[in-house]
Amino acid sequence: MSGLLRTEPYIINIGPQHPSTHGGMHVEAVMDGEEIVDVIVHLGYVHRSVEKIAESRTYTQFIPYAARLDYMATNLPAWGYAAAAEKLLGLTVPERAQYIRVIMGELSRIASHMMFVGSLAIDLAATTGLLYCLRDRERIMDMFEMTSGQRLLASYMRIGGVSHDLPEEFFPAINSFLADVPRMLEEYNGLIIGNEILQARCNGIGILPAETAIAYGVTGPNLRASGVDYDLRRDDPYGFYDRFDFKVAVAQKGDCMARLMVRLEEIEQSARIISQALEQMPEGDIIGKVPKVLKAEKDREVYHRIESAKGELGYYLLADGTDKPARLHVRAPSFVNLMVLPIISRGGKLQDIITNIATLDPVLGESDR
Amino acid sequence: MVLKKPVPPASPDEDVEQLARHNIIVTTLEKLWNWGRARSFWPLNYGCNCCPIELLAASGARFDISRYGYEVFRASPRQADLLLVAGPISLKMAPVVQRVYEQMPSPKWVLAMGNCATSGGPFRDGYSIYPGADALFKVDVYVPGCPPRPEALFHGLLELKQKVEQGNY
Amino acid sequence: MIPNSNEEAINQILNSMDHRVQPYEDPFFQGLRVEPADLLQLMLLLQDQAGMNYLADITATDRKEEFEVTYHLYAIPDNQMKIVIKTRVPRDAAELPSVFTVYPTSDWQEREIFDLMGIRFSGHPNLVRVLLPDEFEGHPLRKDFRKEG
Numbered sequence: 198m199s200g201l202l203r204t205e206p207y208i209i210n211i212g213p214q215h216p217s218t219h220g221g222m223h224v225e226a227v228m229d230g231e232e233i234v235d236v237i238v239h240l241g242y243v244h245r246s247v248e249k250i251a252e253s254r255t256y257t258q259f260i261p262y263a264a265r266l267d268y269m270a271t272n273l274p275a276w277g278y279a280a281a282a283e284k285l286l287g288l289t290v291p292e293r294a295q296y297i298r299v300i301m302g303e304l305s306r307i308a309s310h311m312m313f314v315g316s317l318a319i320d321l322a323a324t325t326g327l328l329y330c331l332r333d334r335e336r337i338m339d340m341f342e343m344t345s346g347q348r349l350l351a352s353y354m355r356i357g358g359v360s361h362d363l364p365e366e367f368f369p370a371i372n373s374f375l376a377d378v379p380r381m382l383e384e385y386n387g388l389i390i391g392n393e394i395l396q397a398r399c400n401g402i403g404i405l406p407a408e409t410a411i412a413y414g415v416t417g418p419n420l421r422a423s424g425v426d427y428d429l430r431r432d433d434p435y436g437f438y439d440r441f442d443f444k445v446a447v448a449q450k451g452d453c454m455a456r457l458m459v460r461l462e463e464i465e466q467s468a469r470i471i472s473q474a475l476e477q478m479p480e481g482d483i484i485g486k487v488p489k490v491l492k493a494e495k496d497r498e499v500y501h502r503i504e505s506a507k508g509e510l511g512y513y514l515l516a517d518g519t520d521k522p523a524r525l526h527v528r529a530p531s532f533v534n535l536m537v538l539p540i541i542s543r544g545g546k547l548q549d550i551i552t553n554i555a556t557l558d559p560v561l562g563e564s565d566r
Numbered sequence: 567m568v569l570k571k572p573v574p575p576a577s578p579d580e581d582v583e584q585l586a587r588h589n590i591i592v593t594t595l596e597k598l599w600n601w602g603r604a605r606s607f608w609p610l611n612y613g614c615n616c617c618p619i620e621l622l623a624a625s626g627a628r629f630d631i632s633r634y635g636y637e638v639f640r641a642s643p644r645q646a647d648l649l650l651v652a653g654p655i656s657l658k659m660a661p662v663v664q665r666v667y668e669q670m671p672s673p674k675w676v677l678a679m680g681n682c683a684t685s686g687g688p689f690r691d692g693y694s695i696y697p698g699a700d701a702l703f704k705v706d707v708y709v710p711g712c713p714p715r716p717e718a719l720f721h722g723l724l725e726l727k728q729k730v731e732q733g734n735y
Numbered sequence: 736m737i738p739n740s741n742e743e744a745i746n747q748i749l750n751s752m753d754h755r756v757q758p759y760e761d762p763f764f765q766g767l768r769v770e771p772a773d774l775l776q777l778m779l780l781l782q783d784q785a786g787m788n789y790l791a792d793i794t795a796t797d798r799k800e801e802f803e804v805t806y807h808l809y810a811i812p813d814n815q816m817k818i819v820i821k822t823r824v825p826r827d828a829a830e831l832p833s834v835f836t837v838y839p840t841s842d843w844q845e846r847e848i849f850d851l852m853g854i855r856f857s858g859h860p861n862l863v864r865v866l867l868p869d870e871f872e873g874h875p876l877r878k879d880f881r882k883e884g
Binding site for chain 3: 240241244246248249284411412413414420425426427432433498499500502509511513515523524526528532533535536565566
């Protein structure tokens with residue numbers, strides 16, 4: 198700054214009522230002219246006291262709350278919770294149910310990533326992109342409705358398995374969806390990713406170095422976009438993921454474009470996993486032997502983690518001998534991922550904050566719980 | 567040509583009907599404004615949580631909120647007249663939504679979308695959620711559901727349209 | 736099962752801390768119990784000598800007379816060893832050293848525990864509430880928290 202001119206930093210508030218904040222998040226951008234000096238994030242606008250509510254719900258009654266944590270990919274947090282409860286209670290899940298869980302979980306991951314692409318597009322004011330992604334996502338919503346009766350927040354998982362078997366009409370729907378995934382990705386590549394403006398706004402923006410990512414506990418596609426090859430489905434397998442052949446998407450640059458490309462690759466790989474699961478799935482029960490009242494012995498605890506669409510989603514459960522948990526803690530990937538928002542935004546411009554938030558892909562429901 | 571002698575109308579409505587046959591509409595300005603308002607709500611971009619995702623789906627191509635005229639989502643409360651309270655109102659969010667409501671110019675309407683906005687929903691016995699949007703301001707239409715389907719949202723919007731057309735606000 | 740080299744690293748760390756760290760049985764993790772005063776040193780050693788570079792989760796539980804804080808540690812990307820560390824603080828003097836200097840991911844996670852459980856973390860750069868409004872009174876996840884109104 199010129200020595201003759203005295204300047205002061207200026208704070209611009211983004212949110213909590215704002216179209217691009219992915220829910221209710223308040224971001225204060227401390228600006229020195231056009232450049233960002235610091236970003237202060239305020240959370241808690243969607244705090245629904247889920248962990249306290251869990252202490253007055255039975256293990257089964259908590260499943261709808263788990264689904265409402267990450268509402269973009271509902272089956273994944275519900276699966277994570279059901280698996281944590283099964284670990285705590287010492288229950289086994291039949292094979293068919295595990296395969297169904299994988300199929301539903303990967304469909305949820307695809308739905309979440311499609312919404313990611315669409316919301317990135319609309320945050321950068323490319324409205325058409327959102328319409329294309331919503332149209333394709335509707336097919337997944339239809340499949341959820343076929344199996345569980347609910348479009349968005351399917352409480353499909355049960356402790357010990359799933360609630361209903363896959364109906365007849367599910368199979369032609371999912372086969373035609375899987376056949377169309379390459380065409381959808383080509384459309385996104387052409388319409389959204391190939392757009393010069395989007396490339397200018399994403400290339401080289403918001404670079405997250407790998408060591409910073411690990412130090413701050415960033416996981417999921419954000420970590421893989423910074424060059425760290427770590428995916429819980431391969432490295433700490435659960436739910437039969439070790440039976441599937443799939444590639445883990447990794448990018449090197451760690452910028453917004455890398456985070457976008459990693460998720461697009463993951464859509465393709467999820468479709469591959471679903472095809473393999475459909476082929477390998479045996480006939481059988483969809484729910485295991487589960488006692489009427491679910492209780493675990495006092496002081497037994499587990500920490501179970503899954504690779505959710507946003508990163509490592511962990512559940513800490515502590516039992517006290519009754520049918521309700523003594524403590525349930527959700528390790529939310531979005532809460533931890535958002536910690537790096539100030540770091541990747543410093544030195545950038547104001548509009549880069551929007552791109553950074555969009556590509557970190559937070560879901561405020563799970564970040565605030 | 568012989569002009570017919572005008573017959574005095576038995577009631578004011580008959581007068582209107584006679585005029586309507588001659589392609590003349592008589593109304594009050596208020597009715598005209600309400601007719602227009604009901605067909606062009608400008609919702610505010612507001613939402614926390616799962617319900618706005620169904621709102622987003624409602625504005626997509628399959629459900630298409632545009633066919634009712636309500637696709638003009640405004641980011642600024644100064645330009646919006648419909649507050650779709652989608653999602654729970656937490657302790658931190660309550661002053662925000664209150665302020666946003668006060669910033670909206672009259673006439674304005676509130677539609678509580680989802681169980682959380684109607685009554686606190688599944689989080690009612692928690693310590694951090696208000697028991698519904700009507701704890702903060704007057705709500706015109708409640709749309710229950712967790713989340714309500716886009717069709718349910720449209721039903722709610724059409725109820726609101728009827729309410730506004732009849733001047734019931 | 737924990738491979739030999741990692742077990743050696745753990746044993747070395749336990750020895751170097753004069754057995755102030757107590758291993759305990761856990762079906763899924765290598766369990767370690769430690770006093771609050773030794774927590775930071777244990778974390779530093781685990782990161783430097785055992786390669787545990789990723790703190791996944793910090794959880795606080797209300798155990799009536801005490802609060803118990805649990806840390807889950809992993810190593811990215813080789814993911815061979817899984818460690819859980821437990822420490823307890825008395826209810827009326829609930830203070831722990833912050834591990835922010837070793838694992839920056841504890842920044843908001845410790846703030847959340849301060850917000851909801853009321854445990855203070857000394858040395859934390861910015862210990863303020865994160866999920867509840869600043870003027871909120873009380874710590875809701877405590878078992879004796881009662882909602883009024």
